[in-house]
Amino acid sequence: MMETSLFCQVNSIASGPADKAKTHAPVITTQGDIKVGRPFLVNIKVGETMHPMENxxxxxxxxxxxxxxxxxxxxxxxxxxxxxxxxIAFPHEGKRTLRAFSRCNLHGIWEGIKEVNVT
Ligand SMILES: [Fe+2]
Structure with a gap:
């Protein structure tokens, strides 16, 4: 069932219902140091527990x-x-806030963040 209240805001682990956050809030991970101009991988998965993908x-x-x-x-x-x-490759040094947004057709938009430092 669609939960319309979840569509009136951007939800997150901090702001959304905990039971929904587990399967909806994006989890961002990176590996190693992030250097200016060098590509690095940003992995984003939706939820600590995998969200259903069904009709x-x-x-x-x-x-x-x-x-x-x-x-x-x-x-x-x-x-x-x-x-x-x-x-991703950042062209300048400095702190960045990676923000991932996922959209569930029944449970709205969810945000996950990760701070990174480009050196
Ligand atoms: Fe959902």
Whole structure:
């Protein structure tokens, strides 16, 4: 059943219902040091526990931002696993906030964040 209140805000582990956060909040991971101009992998998976991907209930996309700057969108069908690795290279040093947004057709948009330092 669609939970309309979840569509009136961006949900997160901090703001959304805990039972839904477990399967909806994106989890961002990176590996190793992040160097200026060097590609690195950002892995994003939807939820600590995998979200269902079935007719009528699925993750439709993941968007990735650095702060307010749009980086990527990946669309999904019911035959995908809602997890993706993206290769990113930052052209400047400094702290960045990676922000991933996932959209469930029944449970709205969810945000996960990870702070990184580009050296
Ligand atoms: Fe859902």
């Amino acid at each position: 009528g209930h699925s993750i439709q996309f993941i968007d990735l931002y650095s702060g307010d700057i749009y980086l990527s969108r990946v669309d999904f069908t019911q035959m995908n696993i809602p997890e993706v690795s993206l290769s």
